[in-house]
Amino acid sequence: MRIAFFDSGIGGLTVLTEAMRKLPNEDFLYFADTLHVPYGTKTLPEVKRYVEESVSLIMQGDIKALVVACNTATSAAIEELRRTYDIPIVGMEPAVKPAVKRSQAAGKRVLVFATSLTLSLSKYTDLVARVDDHKVVDSMPLPELVQYCEQLQFDRDEIERYFSRKLAGIDLSQYSTIVLGCTHFPYYKSILQQILPPHIELIDGSHGTVERLCSLIGSSANPGQAFKGHIEFKCSDENPAYLDKMARALDYLQTQYSAQ
Numbered sequence: 001m002r003i004a005f006f007d008s009g010i011g012g013l014t015v016l017t018e019a020m021r022k023l024p025n026e027d028f029l030y031f032a033d034t035l036h037v038p039y040g041t042k043t044l045p046e047v048k049r050y051v052e053e054s055v056s057l058i059m060q061g062d063i064k065a066l067v068v069a070c071n072t073a074t075s076a077a078i079e080e081l082r083r084t085y086d087i088p089i090v091g092m093e094p095a096v097k098p099a100v101k102r103s104q105a106a107g108k109r110v111l112v113f114a115t116s117l118t119l120s121l122s123k124y125t126d127l128v129a130r131v132d133d134h135k136v137v138d139s140m141p142l143p144e145l146v147q148y149c150e151q152l153q154f155d156r157d158e159i160e161r162y163f164s165r166k167l168a169g170i171d172l173s174q175y176s177t178i179v180l181g182c183t184h185f186p187y188y189k190s191i192l193q194q195i196l197p198p199h200i201e202l203i204d205g206s207h208g209t210v211e212r213l214c215s216l217i218g219s220s221a222n223p224g225q226a227f228k229g230h231i232e233f234k235c236s237d238e239n240p241a242y243l244d245k246m247a248r249a250l251d252y253l254q255t256q257y258s259a260q
Helices: 013-022 044-058 071-084 096-106 116-120 122-131 143-150 156-167 185-195 206-217 240-259
Strands: 002-007 028-032 063-068 109-114 137-141 175-180 201-204 231-235
Touching (some): 002 044, 013 206, 013 240, 096 122, 185 201
């Protein structure tokens, strides 16, 4: 039996990469809803419908656990999925809680990067309300970054210009932590580390999500071992070119991780 990972596009591969490191003996299915990517610019009812349709296709296989490797999809549909399917289902949420703890120690603020829809939904606003007692969390939508990622646009000069426009007028000296609240955004972690002040830490939810997955399936993490499992890629429009894109994106991520 396999563990399925689901996202609208290639963003969830950042979570899959973490799972490959922690669970090197597992087999994985990665499904991208390429008919409707990106989710972050869609309406809530649209995203709910797309997620439910995609997961219905995924569940036709031999699946023992599902990771909804998309913050927007998690916010929109995770509770309905858990009511519908009797297997472990793990979602994503921006790593606001650990970021707030670190900011309190540093006496600075937290900046959350995410999609517009994620930032507008109650799952996110309720999370911030629960953990942000001192009102240190600020949010910034970066919808264009998803499109850059889907186009495999990793040109450093182009991405640096984009971040410079977005961060213009932001006093980065006030912040100790930036949360990458979309699974597409860690593709740009190395570029951000180069252009941000060195005191700013970047965190995302992949580590916590995979730790939760390990707990639910009763498997201990085995980091450091070579990956021995099998990965199958699928997409909703059955586009061979996109399947090739997913393989190339995964190779890029593994190169980035090995360089860290």
